[in-house]
Amino acid sequence: VIWASPAAWALAILAALPVVAHLWSRKRPMALSFPTLRFLRAASPVSRRLRRVQDWPLLLLRLAIVGVICAAAAGPTLSARWRQRAWQARLHRVIVVEAGAASASAAAEQKSSRNQGRIRRVNSAFSRSSVSKQSNFPVCSGNIVDEAVPAPAVPVASP
């Protein structure tokens, strides 16, 4: 598991709250002076066992709730094999920009160069390795390409 913000585990100190609440809310039974315990002693172990069973699950449930809240705040990501494989796999995105005569105008070239600069910046955010290895190529992800390189408005002359 990879934690996005491990510092959030400091919230685990809140686990003390259920423990304190459990001890605080445990009512002390009414004291009663009684002539003899000889008949009570034989029958009481059953009741004491029942009392323990009733109390401990409640405390464990409260602690579990606090634990879940802390874990959620820490931002867990399950580092499974399939996910690691997906991260390690190279991502090739190829963008083909037409550089024919139709886009030979100076304005189009400037626009194209600006777009290529944007593409490089965006690409570096996606994959540093892919940018370094393919820096000579106009590389970008498909959706960004769609946004960054709109279809040329200039009519293309057929050869």
Next chain:
Amino acid sequence: VSVPTSPLSLDPALLARIADLELAARLIVEGARLGSHRSPFTGTGAEFQQMRPYLPGDDLKHLDWKHYARTDRLFTRVYRETTEWPVMLAIDTSRSMAFVDHHGMSKLRMGALLAAALTYLLVHQGEAVGIVTYPPAPDASTRYGGAGTSAALPARTGRPHMVRMLGLLSRLTAAGQTDLAGGIRQAAARLGRRGCLAVISDLYGAEDMHQALREVRRMGHEVVLFHVLSPQERHLDVAGDVEFVDLETEERLVAHTPAIREAYAARVAAFIAQQRDFAMTEGIAFVDAGTDRPADVVLRTFTQQRAPQAGGGR
């Protein structure tokens, strides 16, 4: 023998509040209508003492029929018992007797009321009666019995002795741990020759008591057990989680009462049955003297239970 509770029976809550023990004893005795009954502890007396108006419950064989024929009024002939048979009352004053029921009647108070009523009844019938309390009260040893002994008075007759007895009973406090066997042996030793021992106790610690009572029976004494229990002890009439504190040992035990109530009541019932069976086996009278029972009813139950034995026993 079970006697239904009369609507005129004394209210235990009322008896618990009467400070004058002699008055309470007189109320109990009169409430039990024991005016012309033979003493529950002695045989038939022969000495005529007086005549008094007939009261319901009087033995018809003591009715003066000649007087009735002359005056058309019913009178009962009262005889004075001539056979002096000392009676010792052994009262358990351990801490367990300090338990108070919902009516405010403690087991010790119930025991003192019964002892006072028996004292009143016996003294007015010319019997010698004494008392032993155990375990000894902290300040009682030097006043009544000497060093190392319980608060005790020897068996005597007469009103001055009755006043001393009632005074001792009114000062009883619950303290110490149960020592039934010791108290029974001490009371039997004070009886000397053949007599009757009346034990008033909750019978906790009965294991030692059984052997002591067998010894007392072998000595030729008669024995009566007044078993004093409160209804809360019988049925565990408390709710929820309770931390029980032993009155004698101060040991603590937490229990969820709804879960153990049935098992507890069954064990108490078995304990009572065990004591009753022991008493029956040894020829001992066993009287249920619960704090929720009117004292006069307890006394009447006892006298009716004793009536057949007292007549033919000696």
